[in-house]
Amino acid sequence: MNREGVLLVDDEEELVVTLQERLRFRGIEALVATSGADALRIVREAPVAVVVLDLKMPGMTGFEVLRHLREHDPRIRTILVTGHGRTEADPLDPAGGEFEVLMKPFSFETLVEKIRTRLDEFTEDRP
Amino acid sequence: MILPARWVDAPDSPEDLRRYRRIWRFTVVLTLVVSIAPLLVLASLNLRQVAERLRTRQRFDLSRALATAARSVEFIVHERLSALDLLSRETPLEDLSNPVKLRRSFGSLRASFEGSKSGAFGGFVDLGLIDSGGHQICYVGPYDLRGAEYSQQSWFHEVVVRGKHVSDVFMGHRQIPHFVITVKRELDADHFAMLRATLDVTLLTQALSVPAAPGGDMFIVNRSGTLQTPSKSHGEFLGPCTLPPPSYSAHLEVRDDVDEDGAPYLLGYRFIENTPFILMGVRRRTDVRAQLDPIRAEVVSLLLASVVLILLVVLWSATTMVSRMRAVDQKRTEMLHAVEYTNRMATIGRLAATVAHEINNPLAIINEKSGLMKDLLGGVDDSGWKDRFARCIDSITRAVDRGSAVTHRLLGFTRRLEVRTETIDLAHLLREVLGFLEQEARHRTIAIETDFASVPLVESDRGKLQQIFLNLLSNAFAAVEDGGRITLAIRSADGPDRVAIEVRDDGPGIPSDQLGRVFEPFFSTKGDHGTGLGLSITRQLVQDLGGEIRVESEPGHGACFTVELPSRPRPGGGKG
Numbered sequence: 004m005n006r007e008g009v010l011l012v013d014d015e016e017e018l019v020v021t022l023q024e025r026l027r028f029r030g031i032e033a034l035v036a037t038s039g040a041d042a043l044r045i046v047r048e049a050p051v052a053v054v055v056l057d058l059k060m061p062g063m064t065g066f067e068v069l070r071h072l073r074e075h076d077p078r079i080r081t082i083l084v085t086g087h088g089r090t091e092a093d094p095l096d097p098a099g100g101e102f103e104v105l106m107k108p109f110s111f112e113t114l115v116e117k118i119r120t121r122l123d124e125f126t127e128d129r130p
Numbered sequence: 131m132i133l134p135a136r137w138v139d140a141p142d143s144p145e146d147l148r149r150y151r152r153i154w155r156f157t158v159v160l161t162l163v164v165s166i167a168p169l170l171v172l173a174s175l176n177l178r179q180v181a182e183r184l185r186t187r188q189r190f191d192l193s194r195a196l197a198t199a200a201r202s203v204e205f206i207v208h209e210r211l212s213a214l215d216l217l218s219r220e221t222p223l224e225d226l227s228n229p230v231k232l233r234r235s236f237g238s239l240r241a242s243f244e245g246s247k248s249g250a251f252g253g254f255v256d257l258g259l260i261d262s263g264g265h266q267i268c269y270v271g272p273y274d275l276r277g278a279e280y281s282q283q284s285w286f287h288e289v290v291v292r293g294k295h296v297s298d299v300f301m302g303h304r305q306i307p308h309f310v311i312t313v314k315r316e317l318d319a320d321h322f323a324m325l326r327a328t329l330d331v332t333l334l335t336q337a338l339s340v341p342a343a344p345g346g347d348m349f350i351v352n353r354s355g356t357l358q359t360p361s362k363s364h365g366e367f368l369g370p371c372t373l374p375p376p377s378y379s380a381h382l383e384v385r386d387d388v389d390e391d392g393a394p395y396l397l398g399y400r401f402i403e404n405t406p407f408i409l410m411g412v413r414r415r416t417d418v419r420a421q422l423d424p425i426r427a428e429v430v431s432l433l434l435a436s437v438v439l440i441l442l443v444v445l446w447s448a449t450t451m452v453s454r455m456r457a458v459d460q461k462r463t464e465m466l467h468a469v470e471y472t473n474r475m476a477t478i479g480r481l482a483a484t485v486a487h488e489i490n491n492p493l494a495i496i497n498e499k500s501g502l503m504k505d506l507l508g509g510v511d512d513s514g515w516k517d518r519f520a521r522c523i524d525s526i527t528r529a530v531d532r533g534s535a536v537t538h539r540l541l542g543f544t545r546r547l548e549v550r551t552e553t554i555d556l557a558h559l560l561r562e563v564l565g566f567l568e569q570e571a572r573h574r575t576i577a578i579e580t581d582f583a584s585v586p587l588v589e590s591d592r593g594k595l596q597q598i599f600l601n602l603l604s605n606a607f608a609a610v611e612d613g614g615r616i617t618l619a620i621r622s623a624d625g626p627d628r629v630a631i632e633v634r635d636d637g638p639g640i641p642s643d644q645l646g647r648v649f650e651p652f653f654s655t656k657g658d659h660g661t662g663l664g665l666s667i668t669r670q671l672v673q674d675l676g677g678e679i680r681v682e683s684e685p686g687h688g689a690c691f692t693v694e695l696p697s698r699p700r701p702g703g704g705k706g
Contacts, residue, residue: 015491021498028505059487086490108494108534111501 007125008050009033009118012042012068013057013084022055022114029115031122039063043071051079053121055114058085080121084109146459150452157448165440173433181422188413192346192398193384196411199348200382200400202337207405210252210329211294211311213239218315218325226259226323227268236270253333255308260286260324262317271328273303289314289324296405299331299358301368307331309358335359338409346413351375352406364412373397375408386415466566469600472593477667486537493533500526551589556620556629557582559592563599564618567607574612581619585629588697594671601668602633602691609637609689627697634690640683648681 009026011019011033019035026033034049036042039060045051054072058065065083072079086107105114217239218226225231236257243252256271264281280286289295289312297310312326338348338359349361355375360367376383376399384398394415401408504523510516557580564578571578606616615636623630640648649669672679676696683689 015495017495018491018498021495021502025498025502025505086487086494106534106538107490108497108530111498 007052007122009122010036010042010045010049010051010054012036012039012054012060012065014038014060015057022111025111026115026118031115031118039065039068039071042068043075046072046075046079052125053080053082053118055082055084055118058083078125080125082114082117082121150456153455154448154452157451158444161444161448162441165444166437169433169436169440173429177422177426177429180425184421185415188396189384192396192411192413193382195346195348196384196398196400196409197382199338199411200402200409203334203350203402203405203407203409206253206333206337207296207311207402207407210254210327211296211313211404213242213252214311214325214327215294215313218313218323223315223317223323226325229268229270232257232259232268233270253330255328255330258326260312260326262321262323267323285310285312286324290322294404296407298352298356298406299334299368302328307368309334331359334407346411348409348411350402350407350409353408358407364410371410373410373412376410462565465562469566469593469596473597473600473667476594476597476671480667480670482540486540489533490537493530493537496526497530497534500530551591553587554590554592554595555587556585556595556631559595560599560618560620560631563596563603566600567603570607574607574614576607576610576613577615579615579617581617581621583619583621585620585622586627586697588629588695590675590695594675598668598671598675598693599631599633601664602693605664605691606633606635606637606689609635611637623694625694628694629697631693631695632690633693634688636688639685639687640681640689641685642683645681645683649679 009031011022011026012035013019014037016035016037019037023033023035034045034051036045039062042054042056046054056065056068060068065085069081069083072081083104084107085104105117217235221235225235236254239257240252240254243254256269256273256275258269258271258275259267260280261267264279264283264286266275266278266280269275285295285297293314295310295312297312299307299309302308308328308331310326310328312324315323315325317323334350338350347362347364349364349371350358351371351373352358353375355371355373357365357367357369357371361371364372376397378401379399380401382398382400384396386394387397388394396413396415398411398413399408500523504520504527507516507519507523560580560582564580567578570576603616603618610616617632617634619632619634621630621632622628649665669679672693672695678694680692680694681689682692
């Protein structure tokens, strides 16, 4: 599957919908999900390349979603967003990887820049 | 009340100060009573025993002196009566009637006593022979008593009846005190003769002077109470004795008596058989006091010294003890305050973190909405309002930045309450925490049982552990009734390098529908009294230390909270 889309995951619907619209103005088409389960379902159906993921959500947390994403397709790039103060890598992360973590409220320009970078990486990685 | 001045200046509450004073007073009084009372009893018993022994000793001394003197007097009198009797029976009557031969017999009689200790010539002053009619037939001695007639005298009749007689002491012709002994010799059915000898009274005084008891007075009275020998303090010689003559007894008698002034004395007496003499001995009881006083003074001064020493030691040790107790209490209070302070800071920190997190979400929405508005404005034709809108949007964005600066500062504050690890003996730490609650447990008679298995030392955060168990124990205390039971146990957990601590109470338990919610923030069963943050914070703390907390409960059968901790730190979890 050719992956090229962006998925925004946050339990705050207003936030993801607004981000989706603003990204469209910048020429980036994005899908939205308001729960971890939604996000995983969308990833299975759509060619998502980059996931912007809120870490704290009711039900499935960001880290769990992240683990499932890795299992589904390890190529998918993630950008983590949190309202909490913790920015360092979480030692409980099963992958032990490093993440981009954005603190809410973040600068939209920074987010756009990071999404573009990830999308470019994805394109370069493509065989 | 004597208390160290620093206690008065100390910053204790008046109630605490009163408590320390009460403990101090109680300790001092109790210790003094149990240490001094037996000492006093012992001392008084000892003094009484000594006095009793002295009294017995005096009684014994007096008895012995009287017995010795009585034997001596009896011996002196009877020895002379025997000698006279022998002379009357062994010597032919003609020889006794002849003045020259009587003088010779008198000489040999006196000579026979020459070796004895009792007076020169045995005390014999004269010797006379008296016939059945009471006439003095023959006489040898310093007085001219020939031809004297005694048939009307009472002693004459007594000799006729009883065969011998010892007279009272009387003042003789030359103002020398004498007493007279007489023996009878039967000649035939109608006739008899008597030998009569006068004896010097010094015989008696010498007999008394030998073993006189110290401080006492020994003398002889006759049956009518006239003094027969000189007395130190009981009347004139040959005058009436100040003491009445005692009633007859065949044995030596010693008894206690009191004189007219109320002063006690010891009286002993012995009737000398076949004589009119009563040997008497008097000993003042004041002698006892005189002998007892130095002993009493010694005992009392020793007692006083002991009491002073005990008092000093008791005061010193009570003061030291209460001071130490107070120091321990103060240290404990300080620790409790420190724990409470940390607890409060943690609560504030977590509340701040929660608030910051909750605010960051709407801030993010505001931020994106205003961003969107700005984006949209870019495509709108220039109009009178466009500039105003742009400025408003900038203003909103700046306000969001300010808000986010505040929330990020709050989150930064929370991060400073991070885990600090050290090596901890869990049993010791739990005992320390129990110490904070000891007083309440005592007041409410709550039994606290500890069952500490031996587990390895853990690397963890002391302050956080203290908070965790203080919170759990406080909850248990709130749950149980007065007189309830709380069990605190340490055991190895199932996983490797993990230990479990159980806090079990016998309170009403937690209803099963609430069991899943007890760790949620703002969930409280205490109504207005609780914040509902206690268990939520406790769980956060446990998770900060890399542990887990579980609760089991059956309504009516209490609750059991189990905290599982790693032996080595493994922080994280829970936040995101």
